Every structure is written in structure tokens, then in C-alpha cells.
Amino acid sequence: QVKLVESGGGSVQAGGSLRLSCAASRSTYSSYYMGWFRQAPGKEREGVAAIYRGGGNTYYADSVKGRFTISQDNAKTTVYLEMNSLKAEDTAMYYCAASGWQRRTTPLGRNEYVYWGQGTQVTVSS
Numbered sequence: 001q002v003k004l005v006e007s008g009g010g011s012v013q014a015g016g017s018l019r020l021s022c023a024a025s026r027s028t029y030s031s032y033y034m035g036w037f038r039q040a041p042g043k044e045r046e047g048v049a050a051i052y053r054g055g056g057n058t059y060y061a062d063s064v065k066g067r068f069t070i071s072q073d074n075a076k077t078t079v080y081l082e083m084n085s086l087k088a089e090d091t092a093m094y095y096c097a098a099s100g101w102q103r104r105t106t107p108l109g110r111n112e113y114v115y116w117g118q119g120t121q122v123t124v125s126s
Contacts, residue, residue, distance in 0.1 A: 002027045002115040004096045009120030012086055018122060020081040022096030028115065029053070031098040033107050034079045036070060038092035038122075045095070047108025049081060059107040064090075088126040093119040 003025040012018055024034065035050035049070035050059045058070050069082040079096060097113035104112045 001025065002098065004028070004098060004115060004117035006094065006096045006117045006120040009094060009122045011123040011125065014086060014088055014124055014126045016086050016124070017082070017084045018086065020083065020094055020120060022079040022117060024077060024079060024096070024098065028098040029076050030101040032101060032104045033099040033112065034072065035097045035099070035107065035113060036081045037095045037097055037110065039095070040092040045110055047110060048094070050107035051079065052107070061108060083122070086124045088124050091122060091124050093121050095119045
């Protein structure tokens with residue numbers, strides 16, 4: 001059974017930092033990608049960052065490049081999203097997601113992901 005549990009969200013002032021964590025069950029170890037997505041009220045869910053499980057290659061949305069960093073621990077039990085220089089427009093519910101094991105070509109594409117966590121809220125005040 002796949003289980004993804006996010007933590008680390010909260011409220012922070014603009015310019016601040018947060019670190020999100022996603023505890024992933026063993027069944028995600030073979031996932032091709034692990035990703036972080038976000039959804040603000042009234043907007044579609046968008047890909048923020050993704051990591052290739054097999055080699056650690058990372059991918060970022062243009063809006064977060066240079067500010068966010070995705071990583072995974074060596075045991076692949078936890079995926080992190082380090083968020084720096086936060087802006088009010090980063091306010092959203094953040095979701096951890098896991099793709100299937102087959103090779104994928106769109107790391108930030110929502111449809112590439114099969115399993116989703118419940119989300120953790122990030123609120124940035126200006």
C-alpha cells in the first residue's frame with residue numbers, strides 16, 4: 001500500500017524559509033519520479049519540483065528555480081522540499097506525489113503521478 005505523508009508546512013513572512021518533508025512508504029522506492037505540487041485557491045494544481053528516483057536528477061518550475069530545492073535521503077524514505085526566499089504567491093497547499101515505475105518524460109506533469117499525499121498548507125504573508 002502506497003502512503004505519502006507531508007509535513008513541515010506553516011505560516012511565514014515573505015523572504016522566509018520552510019522545509020517540507022514527505023514520508024514515503026517502501027512501495028514508492030521503485031517510482032520513477034517523486035514530485036512536489038501545489039494548488040492555490042481557484043487555481044489548478046501545478047508541478048513545483050521533481051526528482052528522478054534512480055539518479056537524483058532534479059526538475060523545477062521556472063517560478064521556483066533558484067529558490068526551491070528537492071532532495072531525497074539515501075534510503076529513499078523521505079523526500080524534501082527546501083523553500084527559500086518565499087513569496088506571497090507561493091501560498092498554496094503543497095502535495096507530495098509518486099509516479100509509477102515506468103519511464104516517464106514529463107517530471108512536472110500532473111498526469112504522470114499516480115499516488116498523492118493529503119497535502120500541507122504553506123502561507124506566506126507579505
